[in-house]
Amino acid sequence: MTVSIVRFGGSNCDRDAKRALEHLGIDAEIVWHEDGLPADTEGIVLPGGFSYGDYLRAGAMAARAPIMEEVREAASDGVPVLGVCNGAQIGCESGLTPGAFTTNESARFQCEHVHLRVERTDTPWTAAYEEGEVIEVPIAHGEGRYEIADDRLATLEAEDRVLFRYCDEHGEVGPHANPNGSKHDVAGVLGDRDTVAVLMPHPERATLPDVGPTDGQGVLRAFE
Amino acid sequence: MTAYTATVTVRLKRGVLDPEAETTKQALERLGFELEELRSSDRFEIDLEATSADAARERADEMAERLLANPTIHDYDVEVDER
Numbered sequence: 201m202t203v204s205i206v207r208f209g210g211s212n213c214d215r216d217a218k219r220a221l222e223h224l225g226i227d228a229e230i231v232w233h234e235d236g237l238p239a240d241t242e243g244i245v246l247p248g249g250f251s252y253g254d255y256l257r258a259g260a261m262a263a264r265a266p267i268m269e270e271v272r273e274a275a276s277d278g279v280p281v282l283g284v285c286n287g288a289q290i291g292c293e294s295g296l297t298p299g300a301f302t303t304n305e306s307a308r309f310q311c312e313h314v315h316l317r318v319e320r321t322d323t324p325w326t327a328a329y330e331e332g333e334v335i336e337v338p339i340a341h342g343e344g345r346y347e348i349a350d351d352r353l354a355t356l357e358a359e360d361r362v363l364f365r366y367c368d369e370h371g372e373v374g375p376h377a378n379p380n381g382s383k384h385d386v387a388g389v390l391g392d393r394d395t396v397a398v399l400m401p402h403p404e405r406a407t408l409p410d411v412g413p414t415d416g417q418g419v420l421r422a423f424e
Numbered sequence: 425m426t427a428y429t430a431t432v433t434v435r436l437k438r439g440v441l442d443p444e445a446e447t448t449k450q451a452l453e454r455l456g457f458e459l460e461e462l463r464s465s466d467r468f469e470i471d472l473e474a475t476s477a478d479a480a481r482e483r484a485d486e487m488a489e490r491l492l493a494n495p496t497i498h499d500y501d502v503e504v505d506e507r
Contacts, residue, residue: 228489247458257494261489264491300496346439381441 203228203423206271208226208262213248213284213404220407220416221245221294226423231268245279246272246287248340251415258301258343259289268294280324280395280422285341288398289387293414297391298356300350301341306383309342312378313413314401316387317367320360323394328418334371337401340380342399344400346382346389351423353383362390399424425473427507430484434493434500435465468492477504 203221207214207230214230221228227233227342228245231238252261262268268290275296283291291297303308315336318329324385329335356362365385368377371384388399403416436442449462452471470487473478483504493500 256491260491260494292496298496300494302440302497303443305441305443307447345441349496386492 201242201423202240203245204231204237204241205229205245205247206231206233206237208249208250208265210231210251210253211249211286213402215305216402217245217247217404218402221420221423223408223424224417224420226420233262233265236267236315237270237274241274241279241344244274244282246271246281246283246290246398247404249286251286251290254343258285258287258308259291259293260285263288263293266271268395272296273353275391275396276394277378278395281391282325282419283398284402284420285344285400285403288400289343289416291391291396294419296387296396297418298352299346299358299386299389300362301344301400302347303343304341304345304379309368310314310379311338311340311342313338313368314387315367315371315377316401317371319362320363323363323390323397323418324422325363325397328336328421332371334367334369335406335418336369336413337403337406337416338404339401341380344380344382346386350384351379356389357384360386361390362386362388363390363403367419426477426480427471427473428477428480428502429505429507430472430480431505432468432470432488433465433483433499433503434468434488435463436497437499440497453495466492471507477506479506482506488505
């Protein structure tokens with residue numbers, strides 16, 4: 201599979217994603233957003249960073265770049281799409297995934313390792329894990345608080361589209377383990393299809409053994 | 425065509441936490457001010473030409489829907505004045 205990693209002005213996790221995917225033996229190339237998606241694109245990563253300097257709202261500008269129309273089309277054709285951090289913000293701003301990621305409850309940039317509970321395993325992003333498994337991955341964001349209207353969150357949960365929740369190392373959720381005030385501890389969600397997912401934590405920063413835990417590998421294995 | 429300024433005010437929906445406003449409120453309190461609540465909003469002043477105030481409002485409305493506001497977390501209103 202060839203994964204296209206979409207680089208916007210201000211993306212800064214594009215090379216991390218490429219290194220991480222290649223470590224897993226997955227072909228990946230960085231694509232400048234103005235060049236459009238290559239014809240051989242079989243997977244898409246919207247990487248982290250600070251596209252357009254987070255002007256207006258994090259992800260707002262990139263979400264309206266012309267390439268996102270191609271990303272939406274590919275997503276509706278079943279091409280796997282993963283948004284990480286700023287890519288998750290772009291995913292929600294573009295309507296690929298429901299809800300919004302906004303200012304952390306602490307009003308601070310949070311850069312730390314967190315634990316996530318895998319909420320379901322019958323998706324490409326989580327097939328490598330056990331249900332309820334606790335994984336350790338880093339976060340690095342100022343606007344990662346998941347926000348959505350209560351009725352839409354209820355629908356999302358009823359449809360089982362919450363992929364990961366923040367938790368402690370024992371898998372317990374609650375304010376003590378929620379780094380940013382996300383509603384119902386949501387760290388990652390699915391779009392309309394199981395092949396579209398966004399999450400604020402960085403699986404690509406928890407993939408190379410040289411830099412720490414490798415629990416994020418399972419997410420990227422969706423592209424194998 | 426008439427010249428208008430459309431003012432779009434975008435604010436968080438009631439009930440959506442605003443940590444920046446809370447931090448600003450606390451800073452005002454540290455300066456010795458007394459206040460009960462502080463809400464922040466973004467205001468966009470858009471100069472445009474349109475055939476009528478309604479047409480100007482409609483265009484500004486669409487700008488808010490498609491970019492300036494995020495309907496998941498924001499409400500907005502539009503005011504139109506002749507320039």
